[in-house]
Amino acid sequence: MIEPWISITVFGAFFQNLRSALQKKAASNLTTLGASYTRFLFALPFAIIYLIFLNKYLGYLIPTPSIGFFFYCVTGGMAQIVFTILLISLFGRRNFAVGTVFSKTELIQVAILGYLILGEPLTINELFALLVTTFGVVMLAVKDTGNSFDGVLKQFFNSSTIWGLGSGAALGLSVVLYRAAALSLEYDGSFVMRAAFTLVVALLVQSTCLGLVIHFRERKTIPQMFFHWKESLAVGIAGIIASIAWFTAFTMHSVAQVRAVGQIELVFTFLASVLIFKEKSSVFEVFGMTLIVVGIIFMIAS
Template identity: 40%
Template sequence: MELWIPITIFAAFCQNVRSALQKHLKGRLGTTGATFVRFGYGFPFAVLYVAVLHHGFGHDLPALNAGFLLAAIAGGLAQIFATFLLVHLFSFRNFAVGTAYSKTEPVQAALFGLVLLGERVTPAAGLAILTGVVGVVIISMARTPLTLQALGTSLAGRPALIGLASAALFGASAACYRAASLALGGPIFVMQAGFSLAFVTLFQTAVMVIWMAAREPDQLRASLVNWRAAVWVGFAGIAGSIGWFTAMTLQQVAYVRALAQIELVFTFAVSLFVFREATSAREVAGCLLIVASIVLLVLGR
């Protein structure tokens, strides 16, 4: 098995844990505060990870260059805006439709990978990506009417456009992160990925602190007050991000983001077996499509 596959699955699992912790913390913080703790309490762990790689394992720190800085900053900003758009979707009554469109990220990541990095996917991988996206869309709209007419009509709606824009920005950020990591060069991929993550997370933290200090100081204070719970969000988030950055250093973003859809399977399993929540036939069908897409993706590789 190629190394990027278990790394991506690990990252998806950590992201699932982080999302659950972040959702719990949102009861004490607002949307901005809950978003900030992902970066603000995560970057110290990213810096510690790089320090261990450097001082503990003797890996040299990479040298900064213009290509890295441009890609890392662009990716960091794109991820922040994508996250805000995704959170903004929940202010709409029919947010499920927009959320479904936001799950087109793997397709858009493939397009950005082609445009920015010249990376192409095989026909089998392309089919796997589309299959997984269909599965995720079905799960996202499990509680709403799912017809071609409904999807077509909703495409012109504001939530759908916001969802598509969010997916585009997430896809662009993934491609930029891979470009940044590859721009560092060097023989040790873990240091490339770790250094890129530490730089991006520190940059995102600085941007959000400046924004919150000027526009939402109460959220900044609340984030500091709730540090005991927030630190676990940061830890889980960075553990997942280490996986994402490492996997995207090793493999094209289209493949990594397609396999990342397994996170929905984890969510479904927790909902079914831990919380004993009722599930619909549509949700089961969506999960089966995601599993089928993962099998097709791995076999296609």
């Protein structure tokens, strides 16, 4: 029988894929940073409603947060904002595609950070599955550069690579800290409430901090977000469904395993491009996707 965290992760990956597509559509009317901000700001009200529903209608008590919880949650939220800014900045740099390849090492960085911060080691089988999945993800990213693996490795020592590795590290750190925050709550109740409470606080941090960044850098962006409210709302709804699933899975299980299984999002994207948009795929892409699927199966079997 498939464990619940696996089903929840796949569900979250599907809606993250949908959110990414909607966010890309929203970016046609907003700046890249503004489109990214919609996933936080327009998701926040739904996160609060979800928390109230769990409390008032399902009877889950609100957890008692500690100083440690706020440290983990605020730091995790800031790390995710850093990831967003680094990734957006990467798109404007020379050799950005090469940098994007190295941002895909996030899975390995999550495993390392999960061990250092949470003390969650991987078994040999889990580590093998993680490496296979990472290699498949990197292959897809390398394809987009138009270079070979050798060509990408020769460009390792450039600023885009550093930005790419940095963005992967920031994303990895954020998810590890979110799990640390949820586990630090002084609460004997359901993991569902732990996840929901952590999500609300994280979104509050992200909406506030990124809102200040946009206020000083792109002041006209926020009114534009509300002018195009339908697109922004769609991003927020898809985003909150994905986030609820991700945070619940992170609370239940090891972040490295959750993120590895979550790479099925790329499989959804690939299938949509082939079956819906009738796009042709190269042997390189098919091989990369095969590795991702094999890695996910190995991870589930482990």
